[in-house]
Amino acid sequence: MQPDISAAIDDLSATLTTIEKVMDPRALEERARELEAQAGDPSLWDDPNHAQKVTSELSSTQSKLKKLSSLRQRLDDLPVMYELAEEEGDASLVDEELADLREAIESLEVTTMLSGEYDQREAVINIRSGAGGVDAADWAEMLMRMYTRWADKHGHKVDVYDISYAEEAGIKSATFVVHGEYMYGTLSVEQGAHRLVRLSPFDNQNRRQTSFAEVEVLPVVEQTDSIDIPDAEVRVDVYRSSGPGGQSVNTTDSAVRLTHVPTGIVVTCQNEKSQIQNKASAMRVLQAKLLERKRQEERAEMDALGAGGNASWGNQMRSYVLHPYQMVKDLRTNHEVGDPSKVLDGDIDDFLEAGIRWRMAEMREA
Incomplete structure (x- = not known):
């Protein structure tokens, strides 16, 4: 794999690691379990407004976990994808994946900056x-x-x-x-x-x-x-x-x-x-x-x-x-x-x- 590609992947990995520290997947998983328990309570919908808030937060928390896991997996797969692409002599599709990953990780990085009281x-x-x-x-x-x-x-x-x-x-x-x-x-x-x-x-x-x-x-x-x-x-x-x-x-x-x-x-x-x-x-x-x-x-x-x-x-x-x-x-x-x-x-x-x-x-x- 070319040195510049390897360096680009390392930079993205470092950025994603910083994002993971801020978003804290373990805390998100724990919160998701709490919300799932609340969502499974038959009396939840006795208060529709509270129920809507619980289900909305659960969906948001699960979405964050899925996004973090997906980005990390895609990033981990990139080195192997480049090795296979080099053997076939065409790395254009992998270059597109790297560009897409960079855009997605940078976008998520910006989201972590939205921590104001009403930002969400x-x-x-x-x-x-x-x-x-x-x-x-x-x-x-x-x-x-x-x-x-x-x-x-x-x-x-x-x-x-x-x-x-x-x-x-x-x-x-x-x-x-x-x-x-x-x-x-x-x-x-x-x-x-x-x-x-x-x-x-x-x-x-x-x-x-x-x-x-x-x-x-x-x-x-x-x-x-x-x-x-x-x-x-x-x-x-x-x-x-x-x-x-x-x-x-x-x-x-x-x-x-x-x-x-x-x-x-x-x-x-x-x-x-x-x-x-x-x-x-x-x-x-x-x-x-x-x-x-x-x-x-x-x-x-x-x-x-x-x-x-x-x-x-x-x-x-x-x-x-x-x-x-x-x-x-x-x-x-x-x-x-x-x-x-x-x-x-x-x-x-x-x-x-x-x-x-x-x-x-x-x-x-x-």
């Missing part, structure tokens, strides 16, 4: 158009497509809670949930202002336009979170759902707008036909916003005491330039690519990984 949860994403008029509204819609395309490519379901369409083109705002484990930890590095530079398709003179959109990422609130919202603090308004151009898409007043009176936070939801369902979805988003507000207040208190890091790391975080040259650059990590079309079609994994590694380095420095 699903994500609520809010996108709002900023400065730039109709171009900004169009840009907000392009960003929404980028994230939903990314989710689709990775098999993550997306539920759109609310879209407010702009008059000429694009959207004023949108709220949607990306389902799946570690979605908040993964996508939270996308929070901040996204800047687009291009020749405006809405300008008669085809002039260059700079526009902005704001991305907010929140963890989905669970029942165990201590976010109690008294009914007296919430004003509920109902109205008729509408689509692009104001055309009615619902004949009943099923859309719901919640206003949290003490903070002025407003949340809307109109994706369901039922007013009750829309109110429940809107309440989850409101709880997520209040939870994030609480976390920011606590972080500000810690920063004031000198114990925290930079709480505004997510602002003005990335530029997408379509003219006079082609480039997407993250202003925090300095990661950049020269093909914006791929990025806008959902190819953002490298930016996510770079953001997570950057955030981990910032936390270590703090």
Whole structure:
């Protein structure tokens, strides 16, 4: 086996060993046995919410164990596969296996960096158009497509809670949930202002336009979170759902707008036909916003005491330039690519990984 191949395998093995130390397969096996015992208890489903939590954690734990075991086995098999390939004079398939393994191990390594209190949860994403008029509204819609395309490519379901369409083109705002484990930890590095530079398709003179959109990422609130919202603090308004151009898409007043009176936070939801369902979805988003507000207040208190890091790391975080040259650059990590079309079609994994590694380095420095 060639020395460079042997060195590459050794490097991957060392990385996987570090991952195994962090994830601790023995502890995972012990937890899986505990959860299997709970899942086998006939009375488990007397409390459906608790049962759902147990079965979900069991599935996640078993998946982690299976992934660790599979990666280690594949890595151990590589030297033999290369020896056989060299005898046959064609190592192309084994080279592909090495590349696939490297990608899978590096991806798992990034996951081990998601150890925050809420990182394992699903994500609520809010996108709002900023400065730039109709171009900004169009840009907000392009960003929404980028994230939903990314989710689709990775098999993550997306539920759109609310879209407010702009008059000429694009959207004023949108709220949607990306389902799946570690979605908040993964996508939270996308929070901040996204800047687009291009020749405006809405300008008669085809002039260059700079526009902005704001991305907010929140963890989905669970029942165990201590976010109690008294009914007296919430004003509920109902109205008729509408689509692009104001055309009615619902004949009943099923859309719901919640206003949290003490903070002025407003949340809307109109994706369901039922007013009750829309109110429940809107309440989850409101709880997520209040939870994030609480976390920011606590972080500000810690920063004031000198114990925290930079709480505004997510602002003005990335530029997408379509003219006079082609480039997407993250202003925090300095990661950049020269093909914006791929990025806008959902190819953002490298930016996510770079953001997570950057955030981990910032936390270590703090």
